[in-house]
Amino acid sequence: MCRMARPRKPLLSRELIVETASALVDAEGLDAVSTRRLAAELGVSGPSLYNHFRSKDEILEAVADSVSAQVDLSMFAAEDGRDWRTALHDWAHSYRSALAAHPHLVPVLAQGPGRRPAGLRLADAVFGAMVRAGWPPGHATRIGALMRYFITGSALGSFARGFVDDATAYNPADYPHLGQAHLLAEHRKQVDEGAFESGLRALLDGLTLQYEELKHE
Known part of the structure; x- marks a missing residue:
């Protein structure tokens, strides 16, 4: 029998991080965003976020810019x-x-x-x-x-x-x-x-x- 391939987690990207952070801000406010909370929401380790953003502030800047883009x-x-x-x-x-x-x-x-x-x-x-x-x-x-x-x-x-x-x-x-x-x-x-x-x-x-x-x- 052929085994069904296990679904892969979506690859972590700047866009996915921004989307997740934006949803958190909308639901709970700016203080809800932390690298630890985002990592938990995304199901990844905290350090992996730093491959895309250097800090929480940089993430919030990107979230804000995504609103300007609308x-x-x-x-x-x-x-x-x-x-x-x-x-x-x-x-x-x-x-x-x-x-x-x-x-x-x-x-x-x-x-x-x-x-x-x-x-x-x-x-x-x-x-x-x-x-x-x-x-x-x-x-x-x-x-x-x-x-x-x-x-x-x-x-x-x-x-x-x-x-x-x-x-x-x-x-x-x-x-x-x-x-x-x-x-x-x-x-x-x-x-x-x-x-x-x-x-x-x-x-x-x-x-x-x-x-x-x-x-x-």
């Missing part, structure tokens, strides 16, 4: 045809969606791209598109910064979830204007996404005024 940058391509304002609007929504899917990684991403390739491609795409649209380099740099502040800030937490769903917590004698605050959590998506869109439009309106002023200087 952000759509197609709107910044020269051949795309979207004007700078529309491109920023569409990109901001794609960026926020990627961050919202991995909220525990937002503090890492908020620090900036560092040496992360996908993060640097993102920064390069935004800056290049703004300069190509006629923004002076200094302004283009500030636009990239303020967009990152706004998007990462919006993804750090939920305004709606910051209020408990207990009406008795909002005594009218103490908080006369919070009579409906206990309903916010129930409408979290509508509140949080609506606030993001309102803020984004206000930000872009302000930039549009600056852009027109620059054209007439």
Whole structure:
């Protein structure tokens, strides 16, 4: 009789380590990741991880970069045809969606791209598109910064979830204007996404005024 070949364990790779670490971060937060925990999850010895990454921090950097790689940058391509304002609007929504899917990684991403390739491609795409649209380099740099502040800030937490769903917590004698605050959590998506869109439009309106002023200087 022919013996059935025993299934082989999947070969350890950078991609598998990043995927496993990402799942841990999403489920339990940044503190859940350690080389010992990852080795146990992957069914390998701890030292084998060092064939691919030099440290836990390097693994987390790769996980963060994998999130940046999920952000759509197609709107910044020269051949795309979207004007700078529309491109920023569409990109901001794609960026926020990627961050919202991995909220525990937002503090890492908020620090900036560092040496992360996908993060640097993102920064390069935004800056290049703004300069190509006629923004002076200094302004283009500030636009990239303020967009990152706004998007990462919006993804750090939920305004709606910051209020408990207990009406008795909002005594009218103490908080006369919070009579409906206990309903916010129930409408979290509508509140949080609506606030993001309102803020984004206000930000872009302000930039549009600056852009027109620059054209007439």
